[in-house]
Amino acid sequence: MAVPIIFKTIEESGLSTWIRDSPSIFAYWFILSLHAIGMGLLVGASVVIDLRILGVAKDLPLAPMKGLYNVIWLGFWIQLASGTLLLIAYPTKALTNPDFYLKLTLIGLAVAFMQMLKNRVFNDSSLAESAMMLKGRALATWSLVFWTGAVTAGRLLAYTYNYLKYDYRG
């Protein structure tokens, strides 16, 4: 399969080269750190909501936990920004690896399920707490499955790529 030439153009751009090759502590490792923190916020807050729906900390009133969606969205935007920069640094590495598309799909599903949980459970003020838990049960379980899959697929990107750069097989 031919690798699109546009990947090479991106890799030769100033921003891509800087992120990848600069010895500055604010280049590659800094962006990677942001990507790890964003993951902790996005997935960590989602997992706390899911666990509560599934019955952990039952004494905790469920409705005000909706506030954790702010943490989820903060994490999401950090991930989108830092992930885009990492993609600019290594477009060939990511986009020639099927695992990368698997990761994006799983993230899409996980975020969609968290949003469904918000719309159907948290935004429905007619529901009593036990009804919220019952209605959210399947959504919370699937969200945990998708998040675990997304994190695993993301972590394995470092070990499954075919090309590191455009003319450089890994």
Next chain:
Amino acid sequence: MNPAHLHLLLNHSPIIGTIVALGLFVMALMRDQDELKQASLALFVLIALVAVPAFMSGYAAQDAIKDLPDVSMAMIQTHQGTALLALLLMEVTGAAALAGLWRFGRTARKEDKPWMSSPARMNLYAVLLLAMATVGLMAVTGTTGGDIRHPEIMSGPATSSIIGTLGERIIPAFQYVVVDYSMWVWPILEDLHFLGLILLLGSILALNLRILGFLKQLPVAPLQRFIPWGIAGFILNIITGFLFFMGMPGFYIVNVVFQVKMLTIMIAGTNLLLFYCTSAFQTLEVVGPGEDAPRFAKFIAVSAIVLWIAVIVLGRYIPYGEVT
């Protein structure tokens, strides 16, 4: 100071510390004093933390002396192996002590003594038995370590003990499983390390953001129920992280970023154990929906969030700190 100095500085504390903590604990059990029980349980947990750098810095001490004329590599290996066994048992003891502390934190307020119900008493006796076994292994570790640089104290030729022989084999076995057995072991450990991070950070954030006044409609007390999930993540990360170290000790021990990460974990971990798992948390249990947490709790909450995020960042910078 280099990591070899650190070994000399720390290596007596797990040995002496376990003996002291065991003595205190026995006294507390005999007199049935709950404060003393809590204090000795906390001491076991702290020793379990200090034992980690004491063990890791041993690799640097080994590098510093291995080429000296009258130093025997076989003796070093025996010492390392027994040290590993002692460390593992110390960590199990620390985990059992932590479980005991958690019970105190949850139940000490009640009038009667529910923590002396049989499962809790079992927990305390488990700590007692584990600690006695640990003291034995620590003693062997200290003796075999002393023999390396103080041959004058040896009585007669070195005798091989069962523990010594086992110890000699266990370190190469770890290395084989983590690095050589399959190329997938390391990535799987990395994945588990990230999942542990999520559990830890998620539960720390939920509780501490509430203490700081976000999510203010939540009462504080039930949020503490997420802390065991965070601790489960923490323990998962201690296990997987320790396996990384055992796979490539030479890479990690001289890496300054790794050293600072370990130090930060010690501080953040102590904070987690002492503040959220003991009766110190009781001052927060009365903070209901819409109420403000006390100022000192907010200070601890900020420091916990900052410290754990620093741990994540330092972890990501470990490759940057590689010594070539």
